Amino acid sequence: MKNIPAGYLLLLLGLCLNPLQAQTSHHYQTDFSVENFTERRNTIFNAIGDNAIALVQGASGVPGFSVFRQTNTFYYLTGLETDHAYLLLNGKNRQTTLYLPHRDEGRERGQGKILSAEDETLVKELTGVDNVKGYEFLSADLLRTGLIKSDTPLLYTPLAPAETGNDSRDELLYGQARATADPWDASPTREALFVQQLQSQFPQFKINDLSPILDGMRLIKSKEEIALIRKATQIAGLAIIEAMKSTAAGVYEYQLDAVAKYIFHVNGSRGDGYASIIGGGTNAFMGHYFHKTDVLKSGDLVLMDYAPDYRYYTSDVTRIWPVNGKFDPAQKELYNYIEAYRDALFKYIKPGVTSDDVLDRAAADMAAYLEGKTFAKPHYLKAVQEGVKFRGHFQHPVGMAVHDVGNVRRVPLQPGMVFTIDPMIWIPEERLYIRIEDVALVTEDGVENMSAFVPSSWEDVEKTIKEKGIMEFREPDDLPLKK
Numbered sequence: 001m002k003n004i005p006a007g008y009l010l011l012l013l014g015l016c017l018n019p020l021q022a023q024t025s026h027h028y029q030t031d032f033s034v035e036n037f038t039e040r041r042n043t044i045f046n047a048i049g050d051n052a053i054a055l056v057q058g059a060s061g062v063p064g065f066s067v068f069r070q071t072n073t074f075y076y077l078t079g080l081e082t083d084h085a086y087l088l089l090n091g092k093n094r095q096t097t098l099y100l101p102h103r104d105e106g107r108e109r110g111q112g113k114i115l116s117a118e119d120e121t122l123v124k125e126l127t128g129v130d131n132v133k134g135y136e137f138l139s140a141d142l143l144r145t146g147l148i149k150s151d152t153p154l155l156y157t158p159l160a161p162a163e164t165g166n167d168s169r170d171e172l173l174y175g176q177a178r179a180t181a182d183p184w185d186a187s188p189t190r191e192a193l194f195v196q197q198l199q200s201q202f203p204q205f206k207i208n209d210l211s212p213i214l215d216g217m218r219l220i221k222s223k224e225e226i227a228l229i230r231k232a233t234q235i236a237g238l239a240i241i242e243a244m245k246s247t248a249a250g251v252y253e254y255q256l257d258a259v260a261k262y263i264f265h266v267n268g269s270r271g272d273g274y275a276s277i278i279g280g281g282t283n284a285f286m287g288h289y290f291h292k293t294d295v296l297k298s299g300d301l302v303l304m305d306y307a308p309d310y311r312y313y314t315s316d317v318t319r320i321w322p323v324n325g326k327f328d329p330a331q332k333e334l335y336n337y338i339e340a341y342r343d344a345l346f347k348y349i350k351p352g353v354t355s356d357d358v359l360d361r362a363a364a365d366m367a368a369y370l371e372g373k374t375f376a377k378p379h380y381l382k383a384v385q386e387g388v389k390f391r392g393h394f395q396h397p398v399g400m401a402v403h404d405v406g407n408v409r410r411v412p413l414q415p416g417m418v419f420t421i422d423p424m425i426w427i428p429e430e431r432l433y434i435r436i437e438d439v440a441l442v443t444e445d446g447v448e449n450m451s452a453f454v455p456s457s458w459e460d461v462e463k464t465i466k467e468k469g470i471m472e473f474r475e476p477d478d479l480p481l482k483k
Helices: 006-024 034-048 072-078 105-111 117-127 135-144 169-181 190-201 211-219 223-246 253-266 281-285 329-347 355-370 378-389 458-466
Strands: 052-057 086-090 095-100 131-134 154-157 206-209 277-280 301-306 317-322 394-397 418-421 424-427 432-435 438-442 447-449
Touching: 034 052, 034 072, 034 086, 034 117, 034 154, 034 211, 052 072, 052 190, 072 086, 072 211, 086 135, 095 117, 095 135, 117 131, 131 135, 154 190, 190 206, 223 253, 223 301, 223 317, 223 438, 223 458, 253 277, 253 301, 277 281, 281 301, 281 432, 301 432, 317 432, 317 458, 329 355, 329 378, 329 418, 329 424, 329 432, 329 438, 329 458, 355 378, 355 394, 378 424
Parallel strands: 052 154, 095 131, 154 206
Antiparallel strands: 052 086, 086 095, 277 301, 301 317, 394 418, 418 438, 424 432, 438 447
């Protein structure tokens, strides 16, 4: 054997060890402790009782080069990002079992470590579950619960559609309804198919919906969740500020989207919490305008509603501003009304009150605000008067989804609730729509506007637009490139 220099041997040894090191390292969240997940699962145990089990199905695999994202529910209970995983909570003995696929070495060589059934000790340590098995053991374990011999064995599983990224339950339900209406595309939901499988194999079980229990849990945010929503809100605000700075006549709506995405990714987001709403001029009149293909014009306003997907949590912030950097007098009158309404709503949010209390008191303030006020056109006055009566200014929960689960309307507010305040007016005569949106956190003694740092007064908005943005420092190249 020839003599090989020591340095070359070390290099060869390093090349041989690196793949092994990559296999032993793992990716797992660091935002929540084992105690956080154990507490959540114990809440489910307490809710279902000792004559029931709960079974949660994780997300299926993704095709091609798509990046896997766990369902919000499965992540909320385990923090685990392995596809084709199942979680069984046995109320009879309060034992929790994770069922995972077996190791796929070929896949790991291409993607890195994927936590699997072979990582039993590590997964138990990370998640705090009692048992980890391959998913082929799930059927037998459903029998071993012993519940199937009882008179009314109960099995709880989520029946609501699973959120797996920039979607929300309301939109998923509408999407399923549209698909059902098409006889060529109608198919059962994944949740419905799962229930069919359970009922065909174990008809003794009575299936109950776990979603209402989970919704109530997710409605009240922990301090760890609030920290993530705060970070998502800060990133959303920075993206909107950067878009303001990059706005000018001739810029396209999609270019403001690109500016925001840069801010998202440079701050550690995996993508967006929902498709951006960026509408210049009359495009803003469409509440969920997603095309973003039009050029911005001087004299128009542009509305931007956007937030990131940051470690499975998001936000919901909206601002509207003048393309040319200056509100004209008529725009300023309408904008000031919207800002005043936002402040009036926040004024009355605190624990114990309801959304109706907040809306009623804020509407009274705004009726007083309008006394003696004049507007450039009669239909502007009509629009703001209608706005006083509108009940949609107090909006939806925010958390793992932009339209998060749970209910904040007509119920006493509690510390830890997070939702949006979204004053708005429509002027159909000109297809003009004006609104701003902020994120409210109910605290022990009042409320915090988590997005208050985002410019909202017309003076601060105009000042921000004057600053140079990314688009000015690096304008897009003309395409196609010339040789």
